Amino acid sequence: GENVEQHPSTLSVQEGDSAVIKCTYSDSASNYFPWYKQELGKRPQLIIDIRSNVGEKKDQRIAVTLNKTAKHFSLHITETQPEDSAVYFCAAPSSGSARQLTFGSGTQLTVLP
Amino acid sequence: EPEVTQTPSHQVTQMGQEVILRCVPISNHLYFYWYRQILGQKVEFLVSFYNNEISEKSEIFDDQFSVERPDGSNFTLKIRSTKLEDSAMYFCASSETGFRSPLHFGNGTRLTVT
Numbered sequence: 001g002e003n004v005e006q007h008p009s010t011l012s013v014q015e016g017d018s019a020v021i022k023c024t025y026s027d028s029a030s031n032y033f034p035w036y037k038q039e040l041g042k043r044p045q046l047i048i049d050i051r052s053n054v055g056e057k058k059d060q061r062i063a064v065t066l067n068k069t070a071k072h073f074s075l076h077i078t079e080t081q082p083e084d085s086a087v088y089f090c091a092a093p094s095s096g097s098a099r100q101l102t103f104g105s106g107t108q109l110t111v112l113p
Numbered sequence: 114e115p116e117v118t119q120t121p122s123h124q125v126t127q128m129g130q131e132v133i134l135r136c137v138p139i140s141n142h143l144y145f146y147w148y149r150q151i152l153g154q155k156v157e158f159l160v161s162f163y164n165n166e167i168s169e170k171s172e173i174f175d176d177q178f179s180v181e182r183p184d185g186s187n188f189t190l191k192i193r194s195t196k197l198e199d200s201a202m203y204f205c206a207s208s209e210t211g212f213r214s215p216l217h218f219g220n221g222t223r224l225t226v227t
Contacts, residue, residue: 043219
């Protein structure tokens, strides 16, 4: 099945700095890559996603880049704010599946004021 | 904005008991899912459901688990004989056209097996 590796597991940045979280995947046929934000005790919420026909997508302070050749994709958060503090999960479709996502192990982002 | 709703928010049960977790997916969504998250760990796929039948299930989803859509709105997960290791947050999710459309999660049911 799909193997999704996510790094780093924890990340601390100063408010206003940028944060980058990286994921690699194993199935070259994967073509959809979402990112979820999960605040403590709450549900995962989709913050941005990218499909394999584009290399980058941006939504205000959040961007995702995709390198299909290297099979990795990254989440970029610029001008971080304390409310960005949360666990971020990447995901990719499971191999041979049209129905399920495999999630990365998560990154605990802490934005220090 | 429409939401996936789950009940109860917290369920405590004794080992060996049956539990039913309930979900109401977003009304125009066709694909339904159950995921679980053990405290501090990643979100793990359990099962997907489409057109009134299971589409896929993971290794976690053994014979102790079952899902049902008893009517036009509810989607349930039943654990027949709970084990201590079933303690986790269980998230229901739905999507409009499969995983290539955004997956919307409910707020989860925290299951504690004692």
